[in-house]
Amino acid sequence: MALNLTGIVLSKGTHATREQGVSVMEAAAWLAGEQHTHEPESVCPVLVWYCLRLNDALPDDKRQRLIPLLPRLIRTAGDRKKLARQYLAVDWLIRVHTPAWLDAVNLKKEAKALRELRQIVNPGTLQAAMPAAKAAQDAAWANGQANRNLSNRAVEQAAREVEEQTMVNAVWNAAFRTNDDVDRMPPMGLPDGDTRASSEAASKARSAGWAAILIAMNGPAMRPTVNRLQDAGVDLYQRMISL
Secondary structure: OOOOHHHOOEOOOOOOOHHHOEOHHHHHHHHOOOOOOOOOOOOOHHHHHHHHHHHHHOOHHHHHHHHHHHHHHOOOOOOOOHHHHHHHHHHHHHHHHHHHHHHHOOOHHHHHHHHOOOOOOOHHHHHHOHHHHHHHHHHHHOOHHHHHHHOOHHHHHHHHHHHHHOOHHHHHHHHHOOOOOOOOOOOOOOOHHHHHHHHHHHHHHHHHHHHHHHHHOOOOOHHHHHHHHHHHHHHHHHHHHHO
16 A cells, blocks of 8 residues: 555554654654664664664654655665765764753853864864863863763763754764664764764764753743754754655
């Protein structure tokens, strides 16, 4: 049976059958004429792995915004854009996600420095991001509230959920993941010459964002920042597809 995009509702998680529901990737497999799976062979693996987490991170209403993108996913598997998509993921983490949380806890100077970096597209721009990423990390963890909340198990768990909801794990896995947890998909990760520099700069930016989330927990900027980053995560997916 052909997939009717006008009648589809995307749901969280993976499903044993299409009758139980479909996620974005399960719907893409259906549209491509593949057997029911959340790992469609016709879709670029970077897009698959990012969207496996994006699908579940978004609330129900925002998840439906991914439906119009489904036809554009098909036949991206062999388009030779994997590396460019991985760089987009790293760039988004460093220049969009972390600055948003730094702004939320009034670390405006550090947020501005990250946001104004050149777009990260190669090893040189990755290396250039290192000083700003380190400065942001140092400034965020200098706030004692980050460590106090980290020591509170309930707050720390809630902060982990915020990290998931704002696509940190999705972009990290799209850029750096290995083949440990998806059966048929090839290992990914930036080429050997890029991996160390990118993971170090990205790790520092991610650490800065994590500290800022801990500081922001239950503050007035929490929910607006989550909402903005979820919208930005959908926009990132559109740009990754459009390459």
